[in-house]
Amino acid sequence: MRRLSATSWQLSSVALLSSVASSVLAESTDAPKSTMNMTQGVTEISQKVYDLHMLIFYICCAIAVVVFGVMFYSIINHRKSKGAVAAHFHESTKVEIIWTVIPIIILVAMAIPATKTLIAMEDTSQSDLTVKVTGSQWKWHYSYFGEDVEFFSLLATSQKEIEGIEEKGAHYLLEVDNPLVVPINRKIRFLLTSDDVIHSWWVPDFAVKKDTIPGFINEAWTKIDKPGVYRGQCAELCGRAHGFMPIVVHAMEEDKYEAWLADKKAELAAAKKEAEAALTANLSMDDLMQQGEKVYVDRCAVCHQASGMGIPGAFPAIKGSAIALGDIEPHMDVVVNGRSGTAMQAFVNQLTEQEIAAVLTYQRNAWGNDTGDVIQASDVNAFKEESSQSQESKEAAQ
Ligand code: HEC
Numbered sequence: 596m597r598r599l600s601a602t603s604w605q606l607s608s609v610a611l612l613s614s615v616a617s618s619v620l621a622e623s624t625d626a627p628k629s630t631m632n633m634t635q636g637v638t639e640i641s642q643k644v645y646d647l648h649m650l651i652f653y654i655c656c657a658i659a660v661v662v663f664g665v666m667f668y669s670i671i672n673h674r675k676s677k678g679a680v681a682a683h684f685h686e687s688t689k690v691e692i693i694w695t696v697i698p699i700i701i702l703v704a705m706a707i708p709a710t711k712t713l714i715a716m717e718d719t720s721q722s723d724l725t726v727k728v729t730g731s732q733w734k735w736h737y738s739y740f741g742e743d744v745e746f747f748s749l750l751a752t753s754q755k756e757i758e759g760i761e762e763k764g765a766h767y768l769l770e771v772d773n774p775l776v777v778p779i780n781r782k783i784r785f786l787l788t789s790d791d792v793i794h795s796w797w798v799p800d801f802a803v804k805k806d807t808i809p810g811f812i813n814e815a816w817t818k819i820d821k822p823g824v825y826r827g828q829c830a831e832l833c834g835r836a837h838g839f840m841p842i843v844v845h846a847m848e849e850d851k852y853e854a855w856l857a858d859k860k861a862e863l864a865a866a867k868k869e870a871e872a873a874l875t876a877n878l879s880m881d882d883l884m885q886q887g888e889k890v891y892v893d894r895c896a897v898c899h900q901a902s903g904m905g906i907p908g909a910f911p912a913i914k915g916s917a918i919a920l921g922d923i924e925p926h927m928d929v930v931v932n933g934r935s936g937t938a939m940q941a942f943v944n945q946l947t948e949q950e951i952a953a954v955l956t957y958q959r960n961a962w963g964n965d966t967g968d969v970i971q972a973s974d975v976n977a978f979k980e981e982s983s984q985s986q987e988s989k990e991a992a993q
């Protein structure tokens with residue numbers, strides 16, 4: 596009777612393990628997007644990583660069955676109540692050798708496929724195109740090498756959804772204004788770096804997860820098999836809005852990608868023309884305030900808050916701030932050049948002159964900051980030229 600229950604115990608634990616294993620197996624064959632297991636992804640590498648993960652998982656299961664089997668067998672069959680007497684051997688060379696050699700063999704057997712996959716993941720040679728990925732608080736910047744195409748990619752989820760005023764959409768916190776667009780079936784090399792703190796560019800479907808480190812350039816690559824929209828996130832705790840800098844990649848057939856690239860170039864060229872034209876335009880206070888509010892909400896409110904109150908101890912208030920109420924030049928300087936060593940970044944390459952003029956006007960006239968100052972794109976441009984000249988003369992003096 597006792598024997599029987601002991602065996603059924605062992606049997607049921609084996610059954611449990613194998614049912615876990617088979618449910619994992621079932622997932623790997625039908626449901627492509629399982630929430631229980633690692634994704635298989637859409638690249639050869641991600642499939643390799645997945646296979647490796649499953650292989651190691653099964654090895655672990657087999658080891659668990661053997662180890663727990665021996666353990667439970669010993670506990671049950673050699674228990675004290677049965678009159679078992681412990682053996683008293685020491686320094687058995689045979690046992691020592693066996694329990695050293697077997698784990699070594701297992702480890703080496705696991706290291707071989709793991710190393711192969713890792714080497715393949717690191718091999719960025721012979722790529723067809725290169726995209727530079729730059730992380731900053733809290734957005735991504737993509738730059739296509741040799742194409743003169745670059746843009747920022749920011750969270751597109753509305754503040755109302757975040758605050759729970761509106762219902763959350765299907766891609767809550769996983770949607771951006773400008774997704775990265777890439778072709779399928781081409782080897783894409785990523786050069787990854789950061790403008791401020793460490794971020795990490797992570798797209799699970801590609802099995803790509805690389806830290807972006809200021810002052811360093813890391814490399815990664817992918818070759819996507821299937822067109823689609825793939826989503827990821829920053830995977831390095833990078834500050835307050837770490838959870839608000841998602842990654843969206845549109846993978847397209849090559850001809851569609853080429854068409855997109857041509858469109859994007861035209862769009863960027865048009866935007867550049869518009870920015871140049873704006874340099875001579877004189878906008879009304881109302882227009883500037885309207886545009887400025889939009890820029891502020893999209894680009895500044897994450898730190899300085901929509902109320903202009905900032906977050907005490909982290910981000911200064913703009914409402915009532917001496918800078919926003921004082922002379923225009925120091926205010927412009929903070930926004931154009933940033934404050935190095937702080938989260939206040941230089942917006943000179945992130946916003947057009949028009950946008951900087953608008954956001955300055957907005958900060959100087961919103962929330963009771965009633966300076967009445969109106970700043971035009973031409974003012975910002977003049978300031979930029981002046982400060983780059985003084986930069987140059989400083990460099991020349993050195
Ligand atoms: C990532 C967070 C962050 C974002 C985004 C940000 N700022 Fe700042 N800002 C800061 C921090 C931090 C400081 C304080 C810097 C310091 O310690 O000198 C600051 C300071 C300022 C100041 C000076 C305030 C004072 O009283 O000293 C102004 C003006 C300002 N920011 C404007 C802007 C504008 C305009 C934008 C949007 C275009 C913006 N900031 C976006 C973090 C941010």
Ligand SMILES: [Cu+2]
Binds near residue numbers: 793794829832837
């Ligand atoms: Cu980040």
